[in-house]
Amino acid sequence: MDNTSQTTEYLKIIKSKT
Secondary structure: OOHHHHHHHHHHHHHHHO
């Protein structure tokens, strides 16, 4: 598991929500 991957997923969710 890569920390970067988790961050990217989080950002993706935020962008989708916005």
